[in-house]
Amino acid sequence: MDTRFDSMAFEEFQALSPEEAYGIYQESIAALQESVAELSEKLAIALELIASLSSNSTNSSKPPSSDPPYSKPAPKSLREKTGKKQGGQKGHKGHSIRIPENALLAKAVHLPQQCAGCPEGSSCPDSSVAVRRSIEIPMQPIVVEHSCVSRACPKLGGAEISGAFPYGINSAMQYGPCAEAFAVMLNTVGAVSYSRASMLIRQAFGLSLSPSSIKGFVSKAAKLLNSEYEAIAEALKAQPAIAADETSIRAQGKLYWLHNASTEKLSHFSAHPKRGSEAMDAAGILPSCSGIVAHDCFSPYFRYEGALHALCCQHLLRELKWASEQPGQAWAEKMASLLTEMNSKKKELMARGKQQAGSLLYEAYECEYYFILSQARLECPEAPKSDKKRGRKKKGKLLSLIDRLEKRQAQYMLFFENFKAPFTSSQAERDIRVAKVKGKVSGGMRTAAGAQEFAQILSCIYTANKNGLNIFEFMASAFSGKALSLGV
Numbered sequence: 001m002d003t004r005f006d007s008m009a010f011e012e013f014q015a016l017s018p019e020e021a022y023g024i025y026q027e028s029i030a031a032l033q034e035s036v037a038e039l040s041e042k043l044a045i046a047l048e049l050i051a052s053l054s055s056n057s058t059n060s061s062k063p064p065s066s067d068p069p070y071s072k073p074a075p076k077s078l079r080e081k082t083g084k085k086q087g088g089q090k091g092h093k094g095h096s097i098r099i100p101e102n103a104l105l106a107k108a109v110h111l112p113q114q115c116a117g118c119p120e121g122s123s124c125p126d127s128s129v130a131v132r133r134s135i136e137i138p139m140q141p142i143v144v145e146h147s148c149v150s151r152a153c154p155k156l157g158g159a160e161i162s163g164a165f166p167y168g169i170n171s172a173m174q175y176g177p178c179a180e181a182f183a184v185m186l187n188t189v190g191a192v193s194y195s196r197a198s199m200l201i202r203q204a205f206g207l208s209l210s211p212s213s214i215k216g217f218v219s220k221a222a223k224l225l226n227s228e229y230e231a232i233a234e235a236l237k238a239q240p241a242i243a244a245d246e247t248s249i250r251a252q253g254k255l256y257w258l259h260n261a262s263t264e265k266l267s268h269f270s271a272h273p274k275r276g277s278e279a280m281d282a283a284g285i286l287p288s289c290s291g292i293v294a295h296d297c298f299s300p301y302f303r304y305e306g307a308l309h310a311l312c313c314q315h316l317l318r319e320l321k322w323a324s325e326q327p328g329q330a331w332a333e334k335m336a337s338l339l340t341e342m343n344s345k346k347k348e349l350m351a352r353g354k355q356q357a358g359s360l361l362y363e364a365y366e367c368e369y370y371f372i373l374s375q376a377r378l379e380c381p382e383a384p385k386s387d388k389k390r391g392r393k394k395k396g397k398l399l400s401l402i403d404r405l406e407k408r409q410a411q412y413m414l415f416f417e418n419f420k421a422p423f424t425s426s427q428a429e430r431d432i433r434v435a436k437v438k439g440k441v442s443g444g445m446r447t448a449a450g451a452q453e454f455a456q457i458l459s460c461i462y463t464a465n466k467n468g469l470n471i472f473e474f475m476a477s478a479f480s481g482k483a484l485s486l487g488v
Contacts, residue, residue, distance in 0.1 A: 167481030250444025
């Protein structure tokens with residue numbers, strides 16, 4: 001920066017009239033102010049860059065795969081220490097191996113080595129017998145031969161009557177419902193590719209199931225479970241609160257999205273080439289939802305004005321953890337402590353049978369919330385705007401977080417105002433995580449139709465598991481033409 005005042009010799013300045021000296025002084029002040037504004041803007045950009053470099057999977061919503069491979073952050077949990085020892089706590093009900101009700105009993109008698117080949121070995125009495133049991137999985141396939149019998153019925157005047165083959169038994173040689181169900185489970189819940197599932201079944205059971213056969217079983221299962229899939233969607237529309245999330249998958253060599261809506265008893269997945277409202281409309285749940293929708297503040301969710309929106313505080317706690325690691329941002333840790341305290345208070349009130357918090361308690365927490373935001377405004381003020389650049393000034397990550405906390409205060413605190421609203425949308429996050437496992441283990445889907453089939457089968461299997469059904473029996477019953485009721 002160079003001003004007329006800096007470059008002018010002292011003798012020249014003394015020779016100026018007061019009016020000229022004052023004008024040069026004002027020009028120098030203006031130049032200094034402009035320089036300060038430029039430096040402040042550069043500082044803001046530098047701090048934003050530092051902040052972006054300091055964010056990772058432990059203090060933001062970034063996935064662990066985005067962390068640098070040679071500088072992985074040490075695992076840090078947001079859970080507070082309880083002081084309890086690791087392992088089962090006192091009074092914890094233990095679990096031991098249980099013999100299945102439908103298990104077959106096989107006996108193996110182990111005699112002393114000296115009795116082998118002894119002529120008197122069979123006549124010697126046993127002095128004691130020690131018994132131990134091991135549970136094995138039968139690896140030998142069973143061939144069921146179905147015979148359809150025809151007879152001449154004397155009661156019908158000798159007319160010939162015939163039996164009927166069971167549902168699905170359509171050819172002279174085929175695989176049964178249990179084999180089909182197991183192959184589909186490997187591919188969907190197990191996230192195994194068609195070729196790897198074929199190899200595992202061949203090695204374990206000796207069945208030469210080709211990858212194309214398994215693909216056919218998956219398509220068949222999706223059709224058989226279509227009515228259950230639609231029933232899950234209808235049941236979710238009537239729920240008082242649901243959690244929603246979406247994640248990317250690969251299908252047809254392109255970027256696709258798997259959308260999820262969940263409760264503790266229901267799971268619904270749908271695949272779509274779009275991430276936003278077009279895909280949500282196609283799923284058909286959120287447009288008809290009048291209850292609470294918990295999500296991660298993705299803007300298309302707010303289009304559904306018929307629902308109450310509860311923002312995920314677990315996402316927010318990770319962002320606040322990152323903010324607290326930035327210099328001079330003491331407010332972030334206070335906000336995180338406030339939200340954690342509110343959640344603990346909610347659990348305490350619910351344990352006492354309360355359905356909601358009192359208005360005075362909510363208002364007290366609300367006042368503290370805004371007091372912390374006022375501290376945040378002081379610790380993270382907006383940088384002065386430069387006259388050189390036109391348009392809206394970039395706020396940066398910290399200011400954007402503070403603005404969102406102020407704008408979305410009601411949605412972030414809804415979990416305390418309405419106890420039906422969850423503290424997090426983790427239910428949907430946990431359910432949809434299988435998509436990432438599927439992508440890592442077996443890659444993307446070959447077709448868009450295959451992605452939707454995967455979504456339909458997964459919806460029914462997850463819902464069956466949440467409702468206490470044996471998912472193998474559920475899938476086998478579907479292939480047998482008598483699908484077990486999901487109870488939705």
